[in-house]
Amino acid sequence: MKPELTDRKLQILAAVVREYSETGEPVGSKSLAADLNLSSATIRNEMSDLAELGLLEQPHTSAGRVPTAKGYRLYVNQLMHRQPLSERDKREIDDMLPGQVEDPGVLAEAAARALAELTDCAAVTTTPADDQATVKQVRVLPLSRQTVVVAALTSSGLMKSRICLVEGGVTPDMLEKFIRFAEEQLYGLPLSDFQQGLTQTLAVQMGDLSLLPIMAALQETLASAAQAELLLQGQSNLLKHRRFGGEQAVRLLEFLSRGRPLLRILHHSGEGVQVVLGNETGEEALEHSGLVVSPYRVGDREMGSIGVIGPDRMDYEHIIPSLEYFAYRIGRLLSDALDEE
């Protein structure tokens, strides 16, 4: 039958996790004896119990102990206490971000770059995307004889555009008609309305099939405005961590560059800062790695995510508050740009 999970056992687990995070080596009983005022033998007994509980494991018979995923999870959820960010740290982060948002994509990229540098891990952000945002402005600009550029601005401050080929050219008449239609019928509609191909319907409604290609381009533009893009930085940092050797590194980088599966993980994590252990995702490529993820929001609307990807034994106590601050700061900057309080 299972041993009981006493308070002291938890303390020992925490100590093992901390030491293991620092050194990356299995931790033995002796190295903890001093810290905890107990003999190594006592600790050995306790560790043996912890192993039985599935919280620690041994790489081989005569090595020290290493926390299991379950052990780590327990630590992260209950044992860890976050190290608050100093004012200095905050200022450092502020300095790495733009003072105001000139372009949401640029902001997201700067944030990812800063976060990667700060944590020595890979960092990922999504560009702000909100399919509840609405169509704010639409413009159609002639580019060449047979092409126009369709541009759309959303209420979330995102500007997107598409080049659109119109066989036979475009007359000023057509443009005006299109713009009028857009103003009357489309302004204020949420982007989510444009995910599916309702182009046809709209074109018919417009009563002019020659505008179909422009309508199609506009729809694609709006659809893409609702789509979050993934910005990845600091992949090379991952290689520095001994944890990712050979095969594993290739798999991990390849996974990250695939984009979609990573997006899914970002979306599925909940409210505030979340720790996701690689093993828990079922993704083979994420073995031995961990993510710390947080959404950022404008007002009470989730606009995107920011996250750190590193070895599962990264320094959560420090990274979590940093990430939290990043998310807060990004939200703040975006809100400022949109005049929202």
Place this chain on the structure above:
Amino acid sequence: MKPELTDRKLQILAAVVREYSETGEPVGSKSLAADLNLSSATIRNEMSDLAELGLLEQPHTSAGRVPTAKGYRLYVNQLMHRQPLSERDKREIDDMLPGQVEDPGVLAEAAARALAELTDCAAVTTTPADDQATVKQVRVLPLSRQTVVVAALTSSGLMKSRICLVEGGVTPDMLEKFIRFAEEQLYGLPLSDFQQGLTQTLAVQMGDLSLLPIMAALQETLASAAQAELLLQGQSNLLKHRRFGGEQAVRLLEFLSRGRPLLRILHHSGEGVQVVLGNETGEEALEHSGLVVSPYRVGDREMGSIGVIGPDRMDYEHIIPSLEYFAYRIGRLLSDALDEE
């Protein structure tokens, strides 16, 4: 005194390069004997001469020979004959690229991704950027109480925008005034005029300092439109090549993500497809790697570059024609979008 560089020596050099490219192992005299209808002893003599000429070298006394940078350069310049691309290959490439340009950035990214996948190396493209392109259209769209979005379209089909904070808000009057000014004074000017901060001058010319922030945003927008962006794909492919182990891989990836130095290399390479050997660049991070680079053009104007980054012993004979075709195709697609012939 130096041995003469006979025809047969060149043949042997070529054979060494080819075999080395395939296997990555130093190549011995025996393995070439069969191919060239000579005894291994003869080849040994010749190889010894080639070593004296600085074209081959030995990792250690009793290993086979490896081409030096000089040897590789000679091979690339004179000995290699490109393998023409099959129609099938061309179609495959066509299928991986969009059928028409909807957005230049998307095209560049798709090309990089396709190229990386095809070559199993890293690939890089720059977004089209031409500082001789001109200002085609300018728009200012109100976003919120205190912000507007300044958008600009260039003659090269690039649409860029910036969010711009205007303390105190913006009146329709101001907007109209600004647009009129832009239409009259700025349309047709080359982007290169906006690289330096001539904002002040223009604002004074405009006679209304309250428009200064908008003018500044416009200038930044136009400056950024002249700036090529770097799109990198397939970094993880590099790790698969045994050539990049440990330290070297970190340095290389880190170098790539730095961006600027890579841009410099892309810009400095000449007319058509160029092979750049890492050693020749003086960049330590590029040791053991090679680049194949080509500009792509619209009309006779260079708009950007596309390149492959891999181990210096990559398969140039195949990669060069592929890259050439990519460059041709990108140029073609862009030309189509701009109605140029």
Place this chain on the structure above:
DNA sequence: TTTAGCACTCATGCAAGGAGAGTGCTAATC
């Protein structure tokens, strides 16, 4: 319940030895 002591288990590092690949040189051959 805690601790000291001890036998036991493995990973790791190092030295020695053998196998194999490839060379350079010399002398024979075409």
Place this chain on the structure above:
DNA sequence: GATTAGCACTCTCCTTGCATGAGTGCTAAA
């Protein structure tokens, strides 16, 4: 005079054996 066969020599790489040391589990004493 160029080419080739033969051979001694040099190095790397792999294997094996052995010593070392960290760490454990168990038992018996405190």
